[in-house]
Amino acid sequence: PEYRTLSAVTTQVVNGSLVSLVQVSAPLINAHIGEKVEVSGLRGATEVDGRATVSLLSRNVEIRGGYDAAYDYISGVGPDLTDYGATIRVAEGYEEVQPGWDDTMAGFDLYGLKQYPGGTISSLAYVRFRGAGKQWDLEPPYREPPLVLHTGLASLEMKGVVVTEPLTGKFFTCTKIKNGFKGASGDDCSTAATSLTITDGVFVGTNMDFKPAPGRTVAVERSLFFGGQECRTDCPPHKMVVLGYSGGNYRFVNNTAQGGFGGFTLHAPCEAFLEWGGNVAMSNAVGFDVEAKGACGRLRLEGYRNSAGITAATPEIGNFLMVENGMAVTTGIWQTWPSEKMNLPGDKLGGGPEVGRIFDGTIIGRTPQVDGSARSGNCQKWSAHQGHPWSRGYKIGGTMCQWRWFTEYGYSGFAAQGAYVIGQGSGYDDLKWRPIDPENLALKEQGEKVGFEVGTFRYLVDNVEFSGFSGTDSCGRRNVAISNEMAGDGEGAVTSWVGQAHYGKATCYPIEVRNLSFVDTPDYARLRFSRGAKAADVQFGLCTVHDWDGSLLGEGSKWVDPGIGPYFLKPTRRHEWPTEVLRDCQSWAETGYADDYEMGTCLWWLRKYDNLRNTITDPSKR
Numbered sequence: 001p002e003y004r005t006l007s008a009v010t011t012q013v014v015n016g017s018l019v020s021l022v023q024v025s026a027p028l029i030n031a032h033i034g035e036k037v038e039v040s041g042l043r044g045a046t047e048v049d050g051r052a053t054v055s056l057l058s059r060n061v062e063i064r065g066g067y068d069a070a071y072d073y074i075s076g077v078g079p080d081l082t083d084y085g086a087t088i089r090v091a092e093g094y095e096e097v098q099p100g101w102d103d104t105m106a107g108f109d110l111y112g113l114k115q116y117p118g119g120t121i122s123s124l125a126y127v128r129f130r131g132a133g134k135q136w137d138l139e140p141p142y143r144e145p146p147l148v149l150h151t152g153l154a155s156l157e158m159k160g161v162v163v164t165e166p167l168t169g170k171f172f173t174c175t176k177i178k179n180g181f182k183g184a185s186g187d188d189c190s191t192a193a194t195s196l197t198i199t200d201g202v203f204v205g206t207n208m209d210f211k212p213a214p215g216r217t218v219a220v221e222r223s224l225f226f227g228g229q230e231c232r233t234d235c236p237p238h239k240m241v242v243l244g245y246s247g248g249n250y251r252f253v254n255n256t257a258q259g260g261f262g263g264f265t266l267h268a269p270c271e272a273f274l275e276w277g278g279n280v281a282m283s284n285a286v287g288f289d290v291e292a293k294g295a296c297g298r299l300r301l302e303g304y305r306n307s308a309g310i311t312a313a314t315p316e317i318g319n320f321l322m323v324e325n326g327m328a329v330t331t332g333i334w335q336t337w338p339s340e341k342m343n344l345p346g347d348k349l350g351g352g353p354e355v356g357r358i359f360d361g362t363i364i365g366r367t368p369q370v371d372g373s374a375r376s377g378n379c380q381k382w383s384a385h386q387g388h389p390w391s392r393g394y395k396i397g398g399t400m401c402q403w404r405w406f407t408e409y410g411y412s413g414f415a416a417q418g419a420y421v422i423g424q425g426s427g428y429d430d431l432k433w434r435p436i437d438p439e440n441l442a443l444k445e446q447g448e449k450v451g452f453e454v455g456t457f458r459y460l461v462d463n464v465e466f467s468g469f470s471g472t473d474s475c476g477r478r479n480v481a482i483s484n485e486m487a488g489d490g491e492g493a494v495t496s497w498v499g500q501a502h503y504g505k506a507t508c509y510p511i512e513v514r515n516l517s518f519v520d521t522p523d524y525a526r527l528r529f530s531r532g533a534k535a536a537d538v539q540f541g542l543c544t545v546h547d548w549d550g551s552l553l554g555e556g557s558k559w560v561d562p563g564i565g566p567y568f569l570k571p572t573r574r575h576e577w578p579t580e581v582l583r584d585c586q587s588w589a590e591t592g593y594a595d596d597y598e599m600g601t602c603l604w605w606l607r608k609y610d611n612l613r614n615t616i617t618d619p620s621k622r
Contacts, residue, residue: 001204001226001259002028003057022054033375037367041467041519048323048367050282050304050375053224053256055202057128057162063088063146065131065167079131085167086132089148093118121153126160133168146206147172155195163203165230171206192216192246198223205230208241212248217274219251227260227284239265239289245272254278261285263306270296281306287325290314291333293354307406308332308415316357321364327406327415328363330486331355331459351417351489359462363413365469365479365521379475408485408530410477413466416459418489418507418539458546463515471525481521482511482552485530488539506575508543516551523557529571541575544568577622585616 004024012021032052039046065085066078079085094116097103101112132146145168149156163171172191192213198220205228210218225240240260243250245268253275257263263281266288273296280302281287287306290297291313301320303309309325310317311332322328332351369376406415466481473479489507518526532540545552547567553559560567577585584600591597593613606613615621 001228002030004028031378035370035373035375037370037375039364039367039467039519041362041465042517043362043465046321046362046364048304048321048364049280050323053226053258053282055162055224057164057202059126059128059160059162061126062128062130063132064129065134079134079167080165083167084134085146086129087134087144087146087148088121089144090119090121090153121156123157123159124161125157128162128164129166131165131167132163133166144168145170145172149191149194153194155197157197158201159197159199161198161201161203163201163206166204166206169205169207171203171208192248196220202226204228207239209239209244210242210250211244211246212250214247216248217251218243218248220255221251221253223255225255225257225260225263227258238262240284241265243268245269245292245294248272249274251275252279256280256282257284257287258282259284262289263287263303265289265291266295266299267292268296269294270298272296273299276300278302280304281309286311287322289333290317303328312355312358315354316359317355318357318359318361320361322361322413323364324366324411326411327483328411328413329358329361330406330415331417351486355459356457357460357462358414358464359460360464362465362467363481364467365411365413365481366473367468369474379477406485409479409483410473410475411479412483413469413481414459414461414464414483414511416482416484416487416509416511418487418509458510458512461511461513461516465517465519466521466526467519469518469521469525471522480525480528481518482513482527482545483530484508484511484540484543485533487530487543488532488537506539506542508539508541510544510546512546512548513552514548518554523554523559526552526554527569529573531571531573538576538578541571541573544570582616582622589613589616 004026006022007025008023010021010023011018013019033050034052036047036049036051039048063086075082075084095113096116098112098114101108103112105112129146134144146163146166149172191209192211193216195212195216196210196218198208198218199222201220201223203224204226206225208220208225212218227240238260239262240257241255241263242265243252250268250273252273254277256279258281261284263284263286264279276299279300282304283306285307287303287309288301289311291311293314295314297312297314297317298319301310301322303320303322303325305324307326308330309322309328310320311330313331313333317329320329367375406412461482469479469481471479487508527545529543530540531537545568547553547569548565550560550565550567552569553567576582578601580601581603585602585606588594588597588599588602588606599607606616
């Protein structure tokens with residue numbers, strides 16, 4: 001964020017309306033979006049509000065770590081060096097012996113004990129935390145955040161609270177203290193046991209991890225969560241707003257998560273949400289991470305200029321508006337932010353293991369250009385914004401298997417991924433299975449078998465509108481509505497992007513499309529098959545798309561024959577054996593298929609099934 005001091009506030013009539021004009025102490029460094037834009041589509045007009053957030057941070061009450069803004073009066077240095085700032089702790093009651101007394105003295109119970117009542121707190125109103133949080137022990141991650149909640153706190157209201165320059169990446173937690181030692185946190189000592197109401201808050205560089213217990217509700221409205229790089233540990237928060245589930249409820253309305261690696265992380269099912277609307281993720285590496293299998297996949301999700309608007313690992317994801325993201329929707333599950341950092345688990349990102357249906361959404365590649373607009377004139381690549389290591393964009397892989405970024409396109413709509421399993425190669429058991437409903441009479445009438453799972457998994461993209469994909473835009477950025485540069489998986493080789501540790505079953509899941517609509521998107525910008533990053537990525541020859549109703553190719557397209565369908569689309573690339581495999585197999589064949597020959601990378605089933613060996617020397621059968 002950019003911090004400025006207000007120098008003047010005046011009012012002025014603009015276009016017949018009275019508006020406030022705010023003057024700041026110095027010019028802003030970056031251009032900021034200040035206008036809404038309307039995008040016309042086949043389903044009507046969509047208003048896109050990607051304006052920058054502006055927040056007043058000044059408060060009459062400040063809870064500040066350190067004697068003043070520069071240094072602590074005891075240590076002589078500031079809290080950024082000592083890792084020791086301000087904390088509000090709601091503590092249990094206790095008693096201690098007064099100086100000079102012991103329990104053998106008369107009147108000890110009356111005069112010899114100093115009793116401290118249990119702490120309580122019901123509200124924080126228009127308070128600013130600066131340099132808050134502290135280390136609990138010498139070794140991380142045992143650190144206390146700005147707010148520590150303890151036993152018996154049934155509810156807490158936070159109105160107009162501001163957090164800046166935090167020393168830790170978490171805002172609150174619960175740590176049970178007994179006899180001066182930190183103990184395990186139980187259900188009676190947790191944020192889960194507290195109903196929280198948070199309104200009009202601004203939280204910079206900190207995390208909110210919610211998980212309300214049964215009978216408790218977390219209500220958050222009109223609040224801003226900003227990633228920033230201000231705190232000392234676990235920051236910038238790799239998951240800023242986490243909505244967990246342990247039986248409680250949520251009311252989440254008109255909040256913004258901006259500038260972190262992860263904006264909103266959703267674990268809670270649909271029934272947990274009493275109210276949801278107007279929540280926006282902007283300029284994050286991942287806007288909405290719907291990562292739990294039981295997480296609600298039908299909430300209205302609005303994302304603007306994130307590297308990945310939505311990463312999903314749920315059976316379905318729908319009801320979204322994604323605008324100018326590096327990838328609007330992609331399947332995937334991630335565990336940490338893209339750089340190794342102390343106190344966080346290993347850097348691992350993988351393919352989403354559950355998603356099968358992407359439906360009822362609007363994806364806008366680029367909004368209409370407006371001359372002189374900061375929004376239209378910005379030609380940065382949204383999938384690698386700002387250049388910071390923690391916001392370079394969404395990727396998959398791991399420290400075991402190397403990495404690959406989404407680099408083929410400046411932006412795309414639905415970005416299909418493969419079966420990539422974190423930390424291992426893809427085996428037959430890792431392939432996705434599609435359940436067939438035994439009670440589905442419609443399938444029975446079509447002659448399909450029902451009541452079991454089949455390995456014919458596919459991504460179903462249904463009733464999605466794509467707008468503003470041009471193929472190559474005025475900034476020179478390549479773009480496409482449906483891409484699959486990460487879809488090929490398995491058969492890794494030393495020259496392949498996944499590295500030596502990722503051999504396995506060659507896989508590229510098919511995509512089925514139905515009821516698609518396109519606005520300002522020519523047929524050549526609707527779908528592109530990737531050839532893979534390297535020549536060794538032969539699995540990309542297995543990728544296919546099933547255009548069930550011709551809505552992808554489009555009515556009037558030169559590729560469509562009237563009355564013919566569905567359409568089966570496949571890449572021009574053939575699926576070939578990896579170079580190393582073919583070399584080792586042919587060497588084995590030259591020995592007359594000797595039983596004691598070391599086969600190297602030659603496929604095991606060629607040794608087991610004699611009738612398949614002729615594929616080694618016959619290219620047409622390979």
